[in-house]
Amino acid sequence: xxxxxxxxxxxxxxxxxxxxxxxxxxxxxxxxxxxxxxxxxxxxxxxxxxxxxxxxxxxxxxxxxxxxxxxxxxxxxxxxxxxxxxxxxxxxxxxxxxxxxxxxxxxxxxxxxxxxxxxxxxxxxxxxxxxxxxxxxxxxxxxxxxxxxxxxxxxxxxxxxxxxxxxxxxxxxxxxxxxxxxxxxxxxxxxxxxxxxxxxxxxxxxxxxxxxxxxxxxxxxxxxxxxxxxxxxxxxxxxxxxxxxxxxxxxxxxxxxxxxxxxxxxxxxxxxxxxxxxxxxxxxxxxxxxxxxxxxxxxxxxxxxxxxxxxxxxxxxxxxxxxxxxxxxxxxxxxxxxxxxxxxxxxxxxxxxxxxxxxxxxxxxxxxxxxxxxxxxxxxxxxxxxxxxxxxxxxxxxxxxxxxxxxxxxxxxxxxxxxxxxxxxxxxxxxxxxxxxxxxx
Numbered sequence: 247x248x249x250x251x252x253x254x255x256x257x258x259x260x261x262x263x264x265x266x267x268x269x270x271x272x273x274x275x276x277x278x279x280x281x282x283x284x285x286x287x288x289x290x291x292x293x294x295x296x297x298x299x300x301x302x303x304x305x306x307x308x309x310x311x312x313x314x315x316x317x318x319x320x321x322x323x324x325x326x327x328x329x330x331x332x333x334x335x336x337x338x339x340x341x342x343x344x345x346x347x348x349x350x351x352x353x354x355x356x357x358x359x360x361x362x363x364x365x366x367x368x369x370x371x372x373x374x375x376x377x378x379x380x381x382x383x384x385x386x387x388x389x390x391x392x393x394x395x396x397x398x399x400x401x402x403x404x405x406x407x408x409x410x411x412x413x414x415x416x417x418x419x420x421x422x423x424x425x426x427x428x429x430x431x432x433x434x435x436x437x438x439x440x441x442x443x444x445x446x447x448x449x450x451x452x453x454x455x456x457x458x459x460x461x462x463x464x465x466x467x468x469x470x471x472x473x474x475x476x477x478x479x480x481x482x483x484x485x486x487x488x489x490x491x492x493x494x495x496x497x498x499x500x501x502x503x504x505x506x507x508x509x510x511x512x513x514x515x516x517x518x519x520x521x522x523x524x525x526x527x528x529x530x531x532x533x534x535x536x537x538x539x540x541x542x543x544x545x546x547x548x549x550x551x552x553x554x555x556x557x558x559x560x561x562x563x564x565x566x567x568x569x570x571x572x573x574x575x576x577x578x579x580x581x582x583x584x585x586x587x588x589x590x591x592x593x594x595x596x597x598x599x600x601x602x603x604x605x606x607x608x609x610x611x612x613x614x615x616x617x618x619x620x621x622x623x624x625x626x627x628x629x630x631x632x633x634x635x636x637x638x639x640x641x642x643x644x645x646x647x648x649x650x651x652x653x654x655x656x657x658x659x660x661x662x663x664x665x666x667x668x669x670x671x672x673x674x675x676x677x678x679x680x681x682x683x684x685x686x687x
Contacts, residue, residue, distance in 0.1 A: 250288040251281035255305060258295025260447055260483065261418075262328055262519065263428035264398035265356060266293045269327070271388030272359050272531055279414075286317060287322070289363075292329035296587070302330060309344050316346045323366065325349035327356070329417035331376055333589065352376035353418055357384045379419040385428050395666030396479075396634065397436050401467065402457075407447035408488060409513075410524045410591040411584065414449055421450070423457045426467055430474070437476030442668060443634055446482040452489035465497040472501040478668060479634065479651065480504045486563060487535055488526045499542045506543055508652040510535075511551035512574075515566035519556050522595070529566060536574050547577040547622075547652035554611055555584040555604030556668050557595035564607050571614050577622050577654070578679070579615055583608055592600065616678050623654070623676035630686060631656070633665040633671045655680040 252273045254348065256266040269291060270280070276288050281287035295301040305326075312324050324347050330336045331352045339349050353379040366373045386514070391397050404419040405412075436444060446468075448454060454464040464482075471480055480503050485494075487510055488517060498504050514520055517528045539546060552567065571579075583604045590633045596657050633648040640647075646660035648671070657680060658671050664685075674686040 251286060252278045252289040252291065252558065253281040253284055253287040254293060255308065256290045256293040256294065256328075257301040258297065258329065260398055260445065261400070261449075262293050262295055263555070264400060264447060265328070266291075267389050267391055267398065268356055268387045269293065269359060270390035271500070272538050274390050275388045276360055276363075284312075285544070288319075289323045289325065290315075291325045291327060294326060294330035296329040296333060296417055297337075302336075305330060306397070309340070309347060311563045313346045317436050323348050323363070323458070325351070327351045327353070329353060329413070332378075332417035333413075335588070337374060341374065348372060350374045350376065356381055357387050370638075372664050383422055383424055385424075391441075393636075393666075394439075395441060396445070396636075397441050398447055399429070399432055399436070400424065400448065401446045401451060401464075402448040402454050404572075407450060407526075408524060410522060410595075411556065411587065413590055415589045416629055418449060421453065421457060423454050423583075425458065426462050426470065429467065430470060433471050433474050433477060437521070442477065442666070443479035443481065444477055446471075446480070448482075448484070450484065450486040450489060451482045451483050452491070452494060462494060463491070465491065465493040468494070468497045468504060469501060472497075472503050478503060481507070481653070483509045485509060487512065487532050490535060492538070495539055495542050498546070506545050506650040506652065507547045507586075507651065508539065509551075510539075510551045512570055513551060513553050514556060514559070514563070515570035516559070516563035517566075518671050519559055519566075520642070522558060523553075523556065523592075529570060533573055535637075545652070547654065548574065549653070550574070550576050550579045552579050552581050552611065553584050554581065554608045555565070555599040557592055557599065558597045559585070559599055559607075564610075568611065568614050571611070571618070575618050575622065576615065577652070578619050581608065581611055581615070620678045623678070623681060626654070626681055627676060628673065630670050630672045631683075632668050633658070634668050635660060635666065637665055650681075657682045658684055660685060 254266045254269055294305045316322055327348055331350050337350055347360055349363055362375055402423040404421045405415045406421040408415050417633055450500050451464055455462040512532050517531050631650040633650055635646055635648040638659055641643040645657045647657055649655055656671055669685050671683040672686045673681045675682045
């Protein structure tokens, strides 16, 4: 055992957040305790993201700042892991320019961290151990959950879609589904420990089960999880439109504990651009899917991802995107300016869009999205929702926040005794991104 302290800093998606929970669990099993900040840490780990350029630049900036800490604390160990490390060019840059880094590992060998730490102690040279693929899913890795009332849970790893703008298949590997027995064991364990909400994670949860010997669909898995006593809310992300089945729509409709919210990225409205993105559906198919979901589940909230300025996007193509937004009436959207990710097919495409044009289109997109989000929120005024209380508001320390089953953020008066509980909140006023209300009996 050790008295050493660790600090993990995470960039990226929920998958990265959950990986950090596993890293934290492994370190605690070795006797480490969590440090309050970088200055009192003996081990600093950066868990990195390669999907967005901004996240990558932040990582390099933060690695540079660690040089000062290494001078002050000769025993400080610095490790970097995550998606950035799966790219050889990134590893080469770090090896050449950032001598303060001690250990580099990837997305597939988190479970080897104890061995990596021991090997580094014995050699005292920069240690690089990145696997191209894990080959098999490693179960029962110790996990230190960030919260004690809601939890992330991987049901699958990797991606087979190869969208032309996305680096994920190259950093997370090919698609692999966990055995349903292992997933259900973990869900039951979380229920016994008092967790009320779980979020099932996968790059494309709709294709869950395709790599299993005994086939099980995602909808079938959801129905089984819905039967577990104690779990009050089941969320999942992310869904790919090409694999969203009627069976899944019916499962969301029928199962009491499945939250009535779906995140369904459409990315672009032009069929020409969708084909260049390798998304494998058309605008018309996406809109038909939206209609079907809303017909079966009228109360559902639908959110999405949209990319602006993909190579070869014309004004006419962009207008097709705005048309999908107007017709779909999303509750909210993650919106992105297309950024070149080296190693993806889109990075080599001709007719890259100038930044000025991207920004102009991006503003038009926001001007279309925001009024729709606000109008959707206005419909909640006077209604009462079940809200899972998550803690003090980041913007106003006199208020607490939580989310509805439809994933809308709500602010209300409460105290710390309510954290982790599901309460009834009546909505009194709304903004574009949030609701405000009061707890009622």
